Amino acid sequence: MIVESNIVRFDCIALDSGATLAPVEVAYESYGELNARKTNAILVLHAFSGDAHAAGISHETGKPGWWDNMIGPGKAFDTNKYFVLCSNVLGGCRGTTGPSSINPVTGCPYAMSFPVITISDMVRLQKMLIDALGIRKLLTVTGGSMGGMQALEWAVAYPDRVVSAIPIATTTRHSAQQIAFNEVGRQAVMADPDWNEGNYYSKKPPARGLAVARMVGHITYMSDDSMREKFGRRLRGKENFGFDFDVDFEVESYLRYRGSEFVHRFDANSYLYITKAMDYFDLVNGQGTLAAAFEAAQARFLVISFSSDWLYPSYQSQEIVRALRARNRDVAYVELQSNYGHDAFLVDVAEQTDLIRGFLASTYEKVQ
Template identity: 55%
Template sequence: MNDARHFFTFAEPPDLMPVECGAGLGPITLAYETWGELSAAQDNVILILHAFSGDSHVASHEQGNSKAREQGWWEFMVGPGKGIDTRKYFVVCSNIIGGCMGSTGPASVNPATDQPYGMDFPVVTVKDMVQAQKLLLEHLGIRKLLAVVGGSMGGMQALQWCASYPDMVTSAVLLATTARHSALSIAFNEIARQAIMADPKWQQGSYYGSDGPELGLAVARMIGHVTYLSDEAMRRKFGRRLQDRCNLSFDFNANFQVESYLHHQGEKFVRRFDANSLLYITKAADYFDFTTVDSETLTSMADAGIRFLVTAFSSDWLYPTYQSKELVRLLKKNSINVSFCEIEADSGHDGFLIPSRRLTDLVAGFLRARSEEKR
């Protein structure tokens, strides 16, 4: 992707990394990027955790080739003078295992067969993803995190970080996330998975070297993309406007602008994402359930003094505000320090990815206070 991306390979056979399903995985490669400079005291590290279809390229880099300077998925938030100020903080982000943006996933070569894993890739969980991230940080010599920051499925990873390694985490910023998927969220993910698996070109996951299930993957993305928006955002952006602005075609082509938009999103996604990765990552998100964390773990989080910022968006119907409030109640019930804010926004679940002065100030202020407390 760019010359700012680095790779860390570990768990070389026979020393495989155990995963929750009972299998072992290795070798594992994580693609990662960094911004800013690590302080002498190593107390300014922020780990950013991406959402399900994201990657390590959070923001552009001032140095490097044109690819390295391409805008990242959180460009408005991360960089010099921004909410997560890379003049102050050392920022790390890696692509998750199971992904397809440089890290080991179903499209990677299985050393046992010298062929892509496909569906032989073990089912991985959010806990497994976090375990791999910890090994990366140890490789980088990092023992403490000022903050873990994540939106959507990135927020799940941030929660898991606090549960698995509380002594490494000072604070956590959770944006548009949930403690566990509702039946509605699981249902949408299953429809997306079935769209892929029903495509004849899926071939039970063994499509590498051929065209692959492009139609199924495009439909899966269209389904997901609708859940990221809101009724108001779609009304404002598209309404019932027609493509040619005057006549119905009386066929099954994309008459409405919203139809054409979804087709475009599906086609664009097919060019950058692996269908099997979508299957594995959505299943990992469905399996995540922070409400089942035992009392000993919650006590460890409280004893570690982790401070939380939980932020919801008023029009998010995928992970609605009531789910954030349930998480806040769970944390407070266990004497964990947590602040909560609901941001009024009509952009839906994607609110944390859309430039917002209020969100930027909120995150910047929270991180600044945590940094000052460490001095």
């Protein structure tokens, strides 16, 4: 399945900060066919560093999508049956307007003059896209991690537009620990002299700072078990320690590779803006309790967490489930056993597939 990204342009979008962004573009991909009654549309929401290329082989890069093992003919999100959409988030750097986009007023990249954005801004732009595509109601909104935050925001902000939601390995608000890791990442970027207050687009990007930020990120996505299994204390291409500060251990090599690879596909300023949006996200949003926040939600929910995920621990998913129960909403929940830590939502395909396939089929039956 060879796929291409599309771009839709809107005149402007009003943001939570009070600022307005004009114009704004959103990149998206789609897989499968929208049925005549437009009841089979699924919106997949990507995590922090993802993009619109969720499935299939990219015409441009030749690479598979980030959730290609879950989306496609016969897969969990079966494109023989459903029409699946995924768009790059607002503030991103993969086709949707973000800090690296050209500000039409100045003719230069926005850089740090880009307005601060929120998860609900991202969702507002997605809703504009869904409106533009003429889709009245989404069969489901789903995603892991930051994608799960957007799924929750959809269910609360546009309750009459979603039939169901599948938030995976996510939270209704970041804990101090989650904010702390994001802040370490931001500080690593900003401490790199090449960052230059965000003005690096015509110069050398802050590659070292961004790579360090990504290395920290990757540690939080794995678990003690998965790192032991994957690397242990194995040395990289040598029998003995080098007694220097080159790579000795496999794990060092892996993190350096991940860090340097990330720099080629991600914008450092987008890193700052998107992590900030995650930290600001709070579904309670002054409504007293989480249960009160879910008052508006009408969707059917499937909440999934993973036993070894210490970045988005199961208790955060259970808070979602308890609040939904307090409003007697239709919610299914399971903690899947996994050794892969937070990465499990991308890796542990088989178990998620059975759950999601069954949940979607029974939900789809209800809207027929």
